[in-house]
Amino acid sequence: MHALRRECITAVDDLNLQINTGEIFAFLGPNGAGKTTTINMLVGFLKPSAGTIRIFGSEFSRASVEIKRRIGYLPEAAHLPTHYRVGELLEFYCELFFIGRKERKRRIDSVLNGVGLEEQHKKLIQELSMGQKRCLGLACALINDPDLLLLDEPTVYLDPLILEKIRTILVQLKKQNKTIFMSSHILSEVEKVCDSFAIIKDGRLLCRGLTRDLKDQRSLEEEFLQAIKKQ
């Protein structure tokens, strides 16, 4: 009966962030810092006990469906429904976004090509490797051609080849003026693609800055460790 009594913890406290359009933003922090909780609030799974979330200039709680049409989300672990085949899952998500039949096929082929899963189209999801599932998760997040991408640890479980591919996708999306909000532990990867970053610990924002400002002084990893240890 664990659902009847729930212990209350403050996972995110007084977090104030503003992300500009066309920016790749890295949301960093140690395990349990509140990164996934923040992303879960951004997709509407959790409701903030106080404060507001504004996306594309609209308050999320008032226009969640309209906002979610323009959002792509990649969850932390590759938790994808295993009863589908790759193509079927993308088809299901296309239908949820009301994408027409002709456009659907084009989009599915395009996202599968993008993440390198074009040959796995008919494969059962449970037969995919962890890295392939991650790529499929990214394909699912891109299926509605979103203006804002929320990526929770997009680079875990990936080999260097796929990492390179994902980096290219992210840079291409940035060129198309898409906004990317990603949390990650792989700081070297983040440093390569992100424009700005914020470091969070115990739900509180420790610091934020621009990646280009870091490069002259110290690496993102050094900045991260210093911020965490200082706290």
Next chain:
Amino acid sequence: MSIKYSFTIIQLISRDVFKVASKERLMYGFLVLSLLFVLLANIPFLINNPDLFEGMTPKVASLQIGFMGINVFLMLTSVFIGVSVLQDVYAEHNIALLLSKPLKRWHILEGTCFGLFKIIFLNWLIMVSSLMIIVNFHTVEVNAFIWTGMSVSLVLAMIYISLLVFFYSFAPNAISGILTVFIIIAGFGVSLTKAQLASLPQPLLFFVKLGVEAIPKINLLFGISMNTLGIFDIPIETFPVFLHTFIFLLVIHLISYFRFNRPR
């Protein structure tokens, strides 16, 4: 958000739930067992000796066997498959993934209920069709009343699913299935319980009576079904029983709705 939009989303989620349920091997096990049970409905016709079946004609005895098999396995399928499907569909990561799409929480709830009902309906259709074939084959006539009589089982399936979803929204584990079975058993004993209530002290009596009155009257619903099938002739007023059932369904569904619609 238009009604058409909501309906399409609910239909899509129900299709997804149907797909999850159709992967459950246990369901096929129950279906095969139920069909074997329904096959037993041949026996009264083959023996053709009313003395062995308490004076019932072979047709009535056959319908009684089929009725029993269908209802038992429909309940087992609803509860066991329901719990398993809910564990898949209501998993936090699945809800979070679905909620990132342009839909509301209540769409997931309605889609799940509708999807579960669709799979139970399909099971019911196969079971009743088999019974129908057997009875029609032996009597050489179209016994259309079997569909009407057995349709009560679909109302019962709605009760089972709604109870399961209701309990699952409070206790998201197998306990919800056990609680559902408890309420179903309690629903059998409602009329017997009433006679025992008079001895209770007054303030307690009020609340116990309220609880007993609220429980779906499973025995009366079975009675209506058996009356239509011609197995028994019990005087039951159909309308109040169905009205009570639908009010009960509406209330627990609304509670499930508010419980599920509340973001964590």
